[in-house]
């Protein structure tokens with residue numbers, strides 16, 4: 597797989613590659629994303645995506661609890677309306693800033709560029725960006741993140757990765773969330789994993805339940821490993 601292309605112009609089977617006959621419409625977004633990457637070179641940046649309600653904010657709250665005393669996390673969270681998610685995170689003691697997109701169905705890099713000037717990132721080790729709940733539009737927008745993590749909850753059905761391939765093609769990790777509901781649903785962990793790996797053979801997969809604290813140790817370990825790798829890479833530069 598060609599992983600050198602910007603995520604905005606990676607295509608999946610069934611798409612038409614118009615690269616040689618049209619402009620890259622997201623070039624300005626990619627340019628700003630690169631600026632963010634340079635500005636946040638000492639912070640691990642993780643773009644958290646999913647359908648509405650798959651458990652992103654609940655996972656952020658749990659992650660804050662589990663990282664307490666180990667790493668400092670901050671969150672930029674976007675929703676079309678309301679500051680409910682930032683309020684929930686602040687109530688959990690997390691440094692969070694709400695981006696209200698005013699109806700826009702995804703985050704663009706210029707929103708993050710402005711938001712990082714408004715949030716205090718002093719001492720932050722990991723910056724999470726909770727994207728707008730949507731498996732389609734956010735997939736095209738590079739936000740200057742190091743990693744993209746997509747949640748797929750057991751209530752959504754196990755057939756989604758190939759229906760919404762770009763999200764999974766551009767993610768490094770798929771979190772199968774709400775695992776506690778598995779006994780009540782016709783959802784196969786094997787089927788969803790196979791579907792995702794058909795689109796992206798390299799995608800990591802973890803199974804979690806934020807409600808029942810299942811699989812969260814592996815998630816925290818994944819974050820810590822990626823942070824260590826980024827720090828080591830910076831030291832060798």
Ligand SMILES: Nc1nc2c(ncn2[C@@H]2O[C@H](COP(=O)(O)OP(=O)(O)OP(=O)(O)O)[C@@H](O)[C@H]2O)c(=O)[nH]1
Pocket residue numbers: 646647648649650651652653654655681728729730773774775776777804805806807808
């Ligand atoms: N059973 C179960 N429910 C969960 C779990 N995680 C989250 N939920 C519930 O799922 C609902 C949506 O959770 P949120 O964390 O708000 O989901 P979200 O992805 O942030 O939602 P949006 O920001 O609106 O896209 C809430 O009622 C949560 O309590 C889980 O592990 N198990």
Ligand SMILES: [Mg+2]
Pocket residue numbers: 652653654681726
């Ligand atoms: Mg949320």
